[in-house]
Amino acid sequence: MIYLDNAATTAPDREAFLKAAQFSQEHYLNPSAQYGGEVSAALKEARGSILEKIADPAQFELVFTSGGTEADNQALLSCGRRNAVISAGEHAAVYEAGLQLKSAGVELRLAPIEKDGGVNEEKLLALVDDKTSLVSVVHVNNETGAVNDIFGLARRVKEKNPRCAFHSDGVQAFGKLPVRLTKDVDLYSVSAHKIGGLKGTGALIKRKSFALQPLLRGGGQEGNLRSGTENVLGILDFAYAAEKKFKTLEADAARLRVCRERLWQSLDEKFYVRFSPESGSPYILAVSARGLRGEILQRLAAERGLIVGTGSACSSKKPFSRVLEACGHQKEILNGVLRLSFSPETTEEETVLAAQTLNAVAAELGARIG
Amino acid sequence: MEKVIIIRYAEIHLKGKNRGYFERVFCVNLERAMKGLKHELHRTSGRYLVAGFDDAQTEEICGRISRVFGVHSYSVGLCVPYDLDSIYRAAQEVCPKEGSFKVATHRADKKYPMTSMELSAHIGGRLLDDFPALRVDVHDPEHTVCVDIRENGTALVFAKFEKGAGGMPVGTSGKGLLLISGGIDSPVAGYMMAKRGMNVELLHFHSYPYTNDGAKEKVKELARLLSRYSVSGKLTTLNVAHIQEEIHAKCAAELNVTLLRRFMFRLAEKVAREMNAKCLITGESLGQVASQTIEGITSSNAVVSLPVLRPLIGFDKDEIVLVAKKIGTFETSVLPYEDCCTVFLPDFPAIKPKLSFIEEEEKKLDVEALMREALASKEVFAL
Numbered sequence: 001m002i003y004l005d006n007a008a009t010t011a012p013d014r015e016a017f018l019k020a021a022q023f024s025q026e027h028y029l030n031p032s033a034q035y036g037g038e039v040s041a042a043l044k045e046a047r048g049s050i051l052e053k054i055a056d057p058a059q060f061e062l063v064f065t066s067g068g069t070e071a072d073n074q075a076l077l078s079c080g081r082r083n084a085v086i087s088a089g090e091h092a093a094v095y096e097a098g099l100q101l102k103s104a105g106v107e108l109r110l111a112p113i114e115k116d117g118g119v120n121e122e123k124l125l126a127l128v129d130d131k132t133s134l135v136s137v138v139h140v141n142n143e144t145g146a147v148n149d150i151f152g153l154a155r156r157v158k159e160k161n162p163r164c165a166f167h168s169d170g171v172q173a174f175g176k177l178p179v180r181l182t183k184d185v186d187l188y189s190v191s192a193h194k195i196g197g198l199k200g201t202g203a204l205i206k207r208k209s210f211a212l213q214p215l216l217r218g219g220g221q222e223g224n225l226r227s228g229t230e231n232v233l234g235i236l237d238f239a240y241a242a243e244k245k246f247k248t249l250e251a252d253a254a255r256l257r258v259c260r261e262r263l264w265q266s267l268d269e270k271f272y273v274r275f276s277p278e279s280g281s282p283y284i285l286a287v288s289a290r291g292l293r294g295e296i297l298q299r300l301a302a303e304r305g306l307i308v309g310t311g312s313a314c315s316s317k318k319p320f321s322r323v324l325e326a327c328g329h330q331k332e333i334l335n336g337v338l339r340l341s342f343s344p345e346t347t348e349e350e351t352v353l354a355a356q357t358l359n360a361v362a363a364e365l366g367a368r369i370g
Numbered sequence: 371m372e373k374v375i376i377i378r379y380a381e382i383h384l385k386g387k388n389r390g391y392f393e394r395v396f397c398v399n400l401e402r403a404m405k406g407l408k409h410e411l412h413r414t415s416g417r418y419l420v421a422g423f424d425d426a427q428t429e430e431i432c433g434r435i436s437r438v439f440g441v442h443s444y445s446v447g448l449c450v451p452y453d454l455d456s457i458y459r460a461a462q463e464v465c466p467k468e469g470s471f472k473v474a475t476h477r478a479d480k481k482y483p484m485t486s487m488e489l490s491a492h493i494g495g496r497l498l499d500d501f502p503a504l505r506v507d508v509h510d511p512e513h514t515v516c517v518d519i520r521e522n523g524t525a526l527v528f529a530k531f532e533k534g535a536g537g538m539p540v541g542t543s544g545k546g547l548l549l550i551s552g553g554i555d556s557p558v559a560g561y562m563m564a565k566r567g568m569n570v571e572l573l574h575f576h577s578y579p580y581t582n583d584g585a586k587e588k589v590k591e592l593a594r595l596l597s598r599y600s601v602s603g604k605l606t607t608l609n610v611a612h613i614q615e616e617i618h619a620k621c622a623a624e625l626n627v628t629l630l631r632r633f634m635f636r637l638a639e640k641v642a643r644e645m646n647a648k649c650l651i652t653g654e655s656l657g658q659v660a661s662q663t664i665e666g667i668t669s670s671n672a673v674v675s676l677p678v679l680r681p682l683i684g685f686d687k688d689e690i691v692l693v694a695k696k697i698g699t700f701e702t703s704v705l706p707y708e709d710c711c712t713v714f715l716p717d718f719p720a721i722k723p724k725l726s727f728i729e730e731e732e733k734k735l736d737v738e739a740l741m742r743e744a745l746a747s748k749e750v751f752a753l
Binding site: 293295296299300303365368369 | 578579580582615618619
């Protein structure tokens with residue numbers, strides 16, 4: 001089987017999992033208990049190790065959550081007042097939390113995106129005023145792979161309104177692109193299972209002085225920002241998996257960029273058009289089989305041992321992806337979307353084989369429905 | 371004092387010389403419904419008695435009995451020796467402790483020393499003495515405590531009547547084949563024919579790869595839900611994707627659905643004959659969609675010789691939904707899986723297709739070969 005839906009989730013790293021599992025089995029005490037020192041020390045180490053990968057621990061801190069969705073929700077629901085600006089390319093976790101703000105009376109402003117899924121910076125900035133309490137822009141668009149320059153944007157947002165909070169969903173960037181958070185970014189969401197960690201673990205990284213509100217209240221864990229007994233297994237596994245990914249991050253990115261282009265070049269132009277910009281994340285290639293249906297191609301490809309995504313896994317139950325529709329594509333193109341996404345384990349040979357399969361299924365389906 | 375369930379049956383008493391047959395089938399169906407649960411089933415005059423079950427499983431057994439067609443009503447009661455004190459203790463157990471009530475006695479054993487009236491008065495009087503919040507109302511009581519004096523020296527005492535599923539025992543009205551989609555209507559149609567005693571088998575058409583496994587799983591789940599009502603425990607499926615492709619490629623777009631339905635009926639008839647089913651059953655309701663007009667129905671009927679039963683033909687959608695909710699299939703039916711790919715749906719389907727036009731268009735297809743291919747895709751799932 002060739003698995004090219006790594007933006008949906010990745011195979012858990014075996015070594016990281018076994019190490020984390022062994023520790024949590026042997027040290028099962030509650031880290032918050034008086035006697036839970038050893039577990040609490042391991043968590044502290046994991047926290048530091050994840051944080052330092054992308055931010056200065058002197059300026060930032062990290063709140064563990066149940067995943068990217070929770071981190072996004074906590075970020076948005078903490079800072080919605082007056083008006084909030086999000087891009088039309090946001091993941092459902094940000095978009096739906098934005099709608100929640102809207103129903104609570106916040107004016108939600110949607111910044112338009114370009115054909116490739118990247119946010120239109122000027123139009124976004126035009127929506128920011130002195131009443132804007134929050135701007136949220138996804139770092140890497142999870143459907144097209146377009147990379148937004150969130151650091152430049154954050155700086156310009158702060159220049160316009162220094163009191164406005166800036167959040168970015170970094171789920172498809174963390175562990176894949178070199179990231180160093182700047183002081184203009186207040187909040188940044190990350191997730192474990194997109195980089196070989198376990199499902200159900202993520203984190204919201206915050207600027208230390210930023211006043212975040214808890215979503216969950218209770219025992220006061222995570223500095224009172226996220227109550228609930230810590231997910232020791234998931235957190236340690238997250239740290240071990242991240243450690244591994246970051247070691248080869250730049251080499252992986254460079255190699256996958258080649259694989260991605262190779263795949264694209266091997267796809268038959270008769271059938272496929274491309275959404276993803278060349279400058280986008282090397283981990284994602286979004287294409288569309290013109291006039292065909294992505295979900296049917298997906299099933300035909302699966303029969304031949306190739307797993308690919310259609311749009312975003314979270315939105316595949318709706319007729320079209322909200323995000324790709326916002327990119328301004330026609331219905332004919334939107335119906336045929338496939339998302340191919342990679343991991344450092346993906347080989348060039350696999351991408352070539354995948355292209356052959358995709359060409360074959362498009363030809364077959366095209367012939368079948370005329 | 372033993373807990374028992376008294377089951378009364380519906381229309382079987384209308385049957386003359388065939389009554390023995392209907393009762394035997396009913397009995398088999400009851401046994402099948404209670405399979406896996408400890409119990410004894412006794413036949414007494416005009417009713418059945420379930421005894422010897424675990425108290426904790428009373429609700430489960432009642433639930434299963436309530437779905438057996440032919441059950442008019444049932445009551446959970448107590449079986450006691452028929453001396454007065456035992457009967458009274460049982461009456462105390464089952465009688466609510468406030469409101470209006472009466473006691474009704476029925477004696478199968480006519481040698482019992484008291485008349486029905488005397489026994490009712492005796493038990494009623496003692497209840498009234500012991501529970502001051504009760505009052506007697508023989509005309510319109512809130513509660514009726516029933517005492518059934520049986521010939522074997524025992525009495526059944528109960529106070530509540532639960533309504534059964536009604537209808538006829540499944541298996542007494544032959545076998546039919548239901549064309550089941552993933553929608554709301556067809557499961558209801560199957561339920562209604564099973565209610566009239568028909569053995570209902572299930573056939574589903576899918577069009578993989580245009581439809582996905584989610585749609586098939588949904589139909590399996592519907593079939594499982596229906597099997598609680600003695601509808602067949604298996605599901606037959608056929609793939610009609612290639613038929614759809616051929617129609618799409620060669621025939622007038624507005625006839626897509628009409629032509630596909632004619633294929634479905636032909637295929638269903640073949641499958642029905644193989645399993646010895648005597649009719650087809652569909653969930654069609656007149657005028658509900660383009661293919662369910664009288665012209666659409668005529669065009670489908672024209673290709674089969676088996677009768678096609680359409681128990682919902684005169685139902686409004688909301689009436690169908692009501693039954694679907696009652697039998698527990700509604701929530702599954704509305705799950706969002708397409709049972710037919712929109713690739714093949716025309717923008718404007720023909721509402722009143724002319725038979726001559728349909729037949730003309732159909733000539734463009736190799737009907738026999740397409741049928742053979744679809745039949746070769748047959749899969750049977752045990753549920």
